[in-house]
Each structure stands twice: as structure tokens, then as C-alpha cells.
Amino acid sequence: MRKRKTRGRRSITYQNKDVVSKIFGENLMNKLLAVYGVNLPKIKAVMPTNLPAIEANELRIDNLFRLEDDSLALIDYESRYKAENKIKYLNYVVRTVKKEHLYRNTDQVLRVIIIYTGDVTREETKAELDVGCLQFNVEEIFLSELDAIAIEQNLTKKINAGEELSDEEQMEFIILPLVYRTKEEKQTCIWRCFELGKKIPCQELQVFLLSGLLVFTDKVIKREESEKIRRWIMMTKVGRLFEEEKIAYGEKLVAEALEQQKRKEKQSLMEIAKKMMKRGMSTAEIQGCITNLTYEEIERLKA
Structure with missing residues (x-):
């Protein structure tokens, strides 16, 4: 057929x-x-x-x-x-x-x-x-x-x-x-x-x-x-507002998750930097290895 x-x-x-x-x-x-x-x-x-x-x-x-x-x-x-x-x-x-x-x-x-x-x-x-x-x-x-x-x-x-x-x-x-x-x-x-x-x-x-x-x-x-x-x-006005709020809430959750991931990565880098300090490496040497940490951050970590 x-x-x-x-x-x-x-x-x-x-x-x-x-x-x-x-x-x-x-x-x-x-x-x-x-x-x-x-x-x-x-x-x-x-x-x-x-x-x-x-x-x-x-x-x-x-x-x-x-x-x-x-x-x-x-x-x-x-x-x-x-x-x-x-x-x-x-x-x-x-x-x-x-x-x-x-x-x-x-x-x-x-x-x-x-x-x-x-x-x-x-x-x-x-x-x-x-x-x-x-x-x-x-x-x-x-x-x-x-x-x-x-x-x-x-x-x-x-x-x-x-x-x-x-x-x-x-x-x-x-x-x-x-x-x-x-x-x-x-x-x-x-x-x-x-x-x-x-x-x-x-x-x-x-x-x-x-x-x-x-x-x-x-x-x-x-x-x-x-x-x-x-x-x-x-979509009704209420429905449209709900849809927009839902999108905004989703974007907020994604932003918070990314921020949390950044904090975890930063904390991990800090731990690595501490180990390097114990081995006697200078601030400049540590920054050369861990580029995601600034000179000031490493100095504060030392203090």
C-alpha cells in the first residue's frame, strides 16, 4: 500500500x-x-x-x-x-x-x-x-x-x-x-x-x-x-515568566557549579604549591610550574 x-x-x-x-x-x-x-x-x-x-x-x-x-x-x-x-x-x-x-x-x-x-x-x-x-x-x-x-x-x-x-x-x-x-x-x-x-x-x-x-x-x-x-x-504571561525564570535558574545552577569547580581546582593547586615550598622551591620557581597561581597568591600561601 x-x-x-x-x-x-x-x-x-x-x-x-x-x-x-x-x-x-x-x-x-x-x-x-x-x-x-x-x-x-x-x-x-x-x-x-x-x-x-x-x-x-x-x-x-x-x-x-x-x-x-x-x-x-x-x-x-x-x-x-x-x-x-x-x-x-x-x-x-x-x-x-x-x-x-x-x-x-x-x-x-x-x-x-x-x-x-x-x-x-x-x-x-x-x-x-x-x-x-x-x-x-x-x-x-x-x-x-x-x-x-x-x-x-x-x-x-x-x-x-x-x-x-x-x-x-x-x-x-x-x-x-x-x-x-x-x-x-x-x-x-x-x-x-x-x-x-x-x-x-x-x-x-x-x-x-x-x-x-x-x-x-x-x-x-x-x-x-x-x-x-x-x-x-x-504561552500565557505567567507561563512565559515561569519559562524565563526556569532558564535563569538553570543558568544560575550552571554558574554555581563552574564556580565550585574552580574553587576545587584552586585548592588542589594550593596543595601542590605547599609541597613545592617544603622542598625549598622559590616563589618564582613555583609560579613557573603552576601558571594558574599568581605571584601574590603564592606569597600569601607562604605567609
Whole structure:
């Protein structure tokens, strides 16, 4: 019997991702999406991203938002451009129209926004699909046009100084790894963001930023890193303090053990030095043999 191959692309199982997405979504209300370079009203509600259909398969989009003007914004993230992806986006649109019964309300606006990571430039893509009976347009956002280094320097400076982040800076934190071009740069930036996020004193903001970081970088983050960040998010404040105290206590025990070992070694060297003195050896001669003892220590031992 052949074993079914598991697909290892996703770093977080959908059950875990749903939990993290829920944490992220609950804190996303009233945020602006201006950091993307698109002028949209504030987010009013985060909507379910699974789009069931009569067919056997189920589509899952990256984000679906209801905005303050009651329009819908369907946002997807891509690390490369494929013309055939527009068929995927059309499927998203059709199923969203069916699920939300938009065909009953001709005034309802649905916007499709594709955010390209730092891998893609404006010259590589085409926003329109025109097949005669159908004209389909997506709004394209290019993170490659943002200055990743300047954003990271500003965030690092403000967080280290304990300054409050604006709504736009919070969204910059979440998408920062995707602004970098190569996979390696993205992955190292994810870890830097995680270490930086842990310094934020407000637990609610910390959880929002780190859960957003997980959700947005799901396609590029390493499995082991995603699990570490997820465990940090899931830990209660008490649990986290206990974990930190446990680590500190362990480090203290190791330090005490090393100190005790040093004292034992020093005592052993002292005994050897005493025997050398009984044989009439000078302080200089003893120090030449036992370099771990200073001249002053040997003189005090003689006294």
C-alpha cells in the first residue's frame, strides 16, 4: 500500500494557523492598510478565508476584509508573477460573490488586491485580463518599492527606546520580511523581527505583531522557527515568566557549579604549591610550574 505524500510547503498546520490568524484578526480591527501603498478605508471586520463550494475542493485565500465603507477587500500575497494566477483570483471572486450573496446587491464593491513580495517588480506583471466577454482587473502592490533597511532601522530604534509604534509602523513590522528580495534575507529578517517583538512591553501589541508576522510569512518561514514563535504567542504571561525564570535558574545552577569547580581546582593547586615550598622551591620557581597561581597568591600561601 502506497503511503500518501504529505505536502510540506506550509509551516503551520491549518488548525494552528487558524488559531494564530484568529488572534491576529481580532486585533486587526480599525487598522489602516496604507502601508501597502493602497488607499483603503479602515478594516471593519476580518472575514472567514475559506470559500466552500459544491465542488469537492475548498479554496482558501490569504485575507478577506470588510472595510468601513462596507466594501470588501480580497487580498492575496504572491512571491512570483504567473499570468494563470488570474484564474485563481477569478475563482476567489466567484465564490466570494456566491458566499456573500453579492449578486443580490449591485452596489456592493469587491476589490482584489495582490501584494507582491520583494521578489517581484512592477515591470514583471500585468494587472488586466481581457478575454472579450470579461474584463478583470486586480490592484497590484509591490513591496519591492519599499525601503526594507530604513523601515527595519526605524522599528529597531523605536522599540529599543520603548517608544509607541503607530498603526502604520505596526503594519510595517508585520510585512517587513516580505519586503526583502531573497529567501535567505526574508528568513533572517523573520528571526530578527521575532527577537525585536519580544522586547515590546505591551503583551497585547506583542501578540498582535508576532501573530501577524506568522500569518503573513507563512509561505516562507521555516517550520522550526514558526513553531518557536507560535509557542511564544500561545504561552500565557505567567507561563512565559515561569519559562524565563526556569532558564535563569538553570543558568544560575550552571554558574554555581563552574564556580565550585574552580574553587576545587584552586585548592588542589594550593596543595601542590605547599609541597613545592617544603622542598625549598622559590616563589618564582613555583609560579613557573603552576601558571594558574599568581605571584601574590603564592606569597600569601607562604605567609
